[in-house]
Amino acid sequence: MSFPLLTATAVLPAIGAIATAAVPAARRNAAKSLALLFSLATLVLAIVVLVRFDPDGARYQLTESHSWIADFGVRYELGVDGIAVALIALTALLIPFIILAGWHDADPLETGSKRWRPTQGFFALILAVEAMVILSFEATDVFLFYIFFEAMLIPMYFLIGGFGDRAHEHGEETASTQRSYAAVKFLLYNLVGGLIMLAAVIGLYVVAGNFSLTEIAEARANGSLDMATNTERWLFLGFFFAFAVKAPLWPLHTWLPNAMGEATAPVAVLITAVVDKVGTFAMLRFCLQLFPEASKWATPAILVLALISIIYGALLAVGQRDIKRLVAYASISHFGFIIMGIFAMTSQGQSGATLYMVNHGISTAALMLVAGFLISRRGSRLIADYGGVQKVAPVLAGTFLIGGLATLSLPGLAPFVSEFLVLVGTFARYPAIGIIATFGIVLAALYTLVLYQRTMTGPVKPEVSAMPDLRARELVVVAPLIVLLIFLGVYPKPVTDIVDPAVKQTLSDVQKKDPQPEVEAAK
Amino acid sequence: MNPVNYLYLAALLFTIGATGVLIRRNAIVVFMCIELMLNACNLALVAFSRMHGNLDGQIIAFFTMVVAAAEVVVGLAIIVSLFRSRHSASVDDASLMKL
């Protein structure tokens, strides 16, 4: 038997979580280093997965399969396709930056504060989330996926509810109340989604008799498993609802701004750049493969919701007064693009959507982490409390601008490639939706530049006049992300090469062909 | 003797016990009333056993006795510790178990 690489990639951070949690309280700095070490080791394993993966090989590779709960046909089945590999790499890449950026976020507060801040817990929880996210990208058994899809809520709940910004404009008491509100809201939304999905998972078992994604998909493709149209639609909706909550899609989005606003910046990145990706990934992997007909049936409605997400998220981002909430609404807009790309059912759209997941992870991480550094300096999340930062901290402002430009998909930076692919892919099939979505790029420029103008330019506010520029640790966090943004903007081929065959497979599952150019077709 | 009369007695004893549980405040008395209800049940079970001519009822009665003995041990311990901490054996004083 070969070495279980996929299991190892997921188990390593889990071991790291336990080890970090076990470090005695007095040696909190050792716990941080340990967590960082484990996340880096996971990154190494993820790179090995990336190297071992052959884009032109079998659909699912590095597979592992063991019997688990034989009575219900639940198996421990892992396997990755190109899309999963890309997202595992993204997750493994971002976690070290998240840990490094949150280096001091869980330090004990100054004497006098009664709040307990378990430093070890913070880093252990991040690693636990990483383990579960990676497993849900790897699982090819629906039940196994469901377990980790739900289980990651637990560490996320504690991360959101337990660790907030160091300072808060309304004082410690209010901060704590708002934080628990956000955490509970996050949990409830996702639990409701998960509950409905559980019903659909059971329903799927009743219909199909097992939980194996590959078997069911194959049986569906060759016609040996027939679902009644209505059954398929209901099951599809059950799955989709859970993923749409997690993604999040309008109108199920309201937990995200609260959660991202109250959590510390690294945790906010964890939410939007890593955990939420499971939702969009699962749409691509489970909804389309298990329920191809129902997916096609629901496409118009989903596209409209995605379009609303794009425009609505962007408009709300323009109206925000809080930096982190602004980024959260911008993310909602971007998730609209991703979902639109998935359901446009063209290879450009789906390749673009997958690429978008990776790029959005990196660009939001860059913007949000720099915003976090900014907030930690001034102790306020309100845009109005800043002004003229560019003058006192030019490097911070510069990196913030690049993060912002990536968010508005400036050509030359990575998100442009994916956004344009999504737009082109959508436009090819649904021109009207494609054109309306293009308005999103103007609105993105509006909220990003307004944010930059209000915080970074203009006369220097007295409160920010002594603001220090980025420190070495912070620069180590931001610089690689920026380099990656530029690199993937200029040369996205490494990612598209991995993603493209998987997308082709998915498209053939739903039996859709790309629309052909009109003129060439006529020739 | 007609076994039905034992059933009447059991019902009477059960009613006395139930009333005691509902109206008395002293935990010890409530406890004794519960024992009374249990024993009323035992009596009824034995009477049924006799009426139907099999031994099931008597076996269950023995079960009940064992359970009752265990219950006395735990229950008295709770009452004693409650009395120690509150200096009263009134059940109404111990009303903290609510939402």
Added chain:
Amino acid sequence: MENLIALLIAAPLLGAAVLLVGGRRLDAVGHWIGTVLAAVSFVLGLVLFADLLGKDAEDRTLTQHLFSWIPVEGFHADVAFQLDQLSMTFVLLITGVGSLIHLYSVGYMEHDERRRRFFGYLNLFLAAMLLLVLADNYLLLYVGWEGVGLASYLLIGFWQHKPSAATAAKKAFLVNRVGDMGLSIAIMLMFTTFGTFAFGPLLGTHEQAGLAGDATEGQLTAIGLMLLLAACGKSAQVPLQSWLGDAMEGPTPVSALIHAATMVTAGVYLIVRSGAIFDAAPDAQLVVTIVGAVTLLFGAIVGCAKDDIKKALAGSTMSQIGYMVLAAGLGPIGYAFAIMHLVTHGFFKAGLFLGAGSVMHGMNDEVDMRKYGGLRKYMPITFITFGLGYLAIIGFPGLSGFFSKDKIIEAAFAKGGTEGWILGGCALLGAAITAYYMTRVMLMTFFGEERWRNQPTRSPEAPSAEPAAEHHGEAASDHVATATGEPHPHESPKVMTIPMIVLAIGSVFAGGFFSIGERFVHWLEPVTGYEHGHPPVSALTVTLSTVAVMVIGVGIAYAQYGRRPVPVVVPRGSLLTRAARRDLLQDDFNHVVLVRGGEHLTRSLVYVDHTLVDGVVNGTAASVGGLSGRMRKLQNGFARSYAVSMFGGAAVLIAATLLMRAV
């Protein structure tokens, strides 16, 4: 030889990277690094130009394929370059004028502590602009297109501690983004219609006609109109012109390079480049000519009313680009002249802006022309170079502007029919107004009384007077010291005057040089095609009337500003003047409709999101919570009440069982 094309872009890009990442330790030499790399690019351009000249007219196309950029199933974009006569013209203009302006900036920005960064941005601009004109497909062009937008954003907002500069930068980027939307929709349309957006297969080469000819006219019209929208944004054409005036918040060299000579002409490049599409879509062409004609009048009228020297020149830029767009809309009879006017305009308008910068340099950064006057004695070189640029722009016979503008007017008449008469008439009228406002600028600045005597250079009621000290950043302490007193006009240092002299030479001779034997037209003909236009009246008549209207324009201006003293306090002016001072109310319209409307929309959406979308969910939660609150009261903690409910429950159960039995 092809491999040099990438180097052409790489040189300034390297400069931008080094200067922006290098940090403070490069402060001392940064400006020279930037200038040298711009010059390297220019030299490379010259080498390539010599190479092209050595070939046959038909073979003057070099291509370089670097790597596959976005390879996705059914969608392929490459990073590849195409250098033909059209791109070559732009490369020389961009790197040539760019290098001169780099040199000029060394002097102009001397007192700014962030000069290194300024040169970094300038280099970034050069790289993006070169990418724009060298790209061999529309998607790569789009990268350059937004890249110049970014550079323009950074440079307009260079003095970003001034809120007005930051706002102007943001506005420029946003308005441009609206145009970019047009470009991206155009690319999407091309992709769905043709399956490609590369110039070669789409627009065709000498050997093979492009796919563009096979599409229906409706498809081509749609693509053309979207390209026009993009051009309007970048080239400040009506209705997306409002950002250009505000963009004058940037340092003057930026105005000269980006907002006069190069970036704003990118729209003209786009239209001329896409000639194959427009030629087959007459409706789109008609709209292009209308936009050009409207803008050339609009810009000219705005230019007449501005007292801020840079904003007057900005109005003029808008108007001159209107001419180019008009010519580009005329099809093969106009393409070559659009580009020719673009090049000559690049010379004289850059020269004029640099002259204006030189004047400001000597006048404590005062921009209000009402506080200039009689400066010719104090700044002789500036006066002469500015004057030559002035003669060129009004179309004085024999100078550059005369040749290029006259040809455009002629081509407009040659369009034929009523359209031809209307377009030609507009172009003639524009020529008259151009002569008027440029004479006004000239007279107010260099002639007349010395109105700056006993005038503090800052005056609150001046419409566009900027705080002089701020203008050069906080490092300009020597400026602060003199800012409140009377200015001491002086000639600028050599590093600034030399570029002005070079540009002035270009403004004088370029037009004539290009027109000898129509060599410019023949140079471009293989790319753009050429058709000789036949105006309804003879060419000589057109030329004579052009000269005549110019003389009239100059005469009126002289009567108003040369013979009478210019009031220092701004007169109230007629309704039109006041509207023109406010950019013909475009900004007011934007403010009321877009800004206010947008604010209301976002504010109400924030409210809706909080109350309605969130409210539904929270409402469900609240009603469940309320219900459970009621239920909670049953749990009162009294053991005996629990016992009662137990007994009650048991009684009900027994009763129910008995009842069921009984029934």
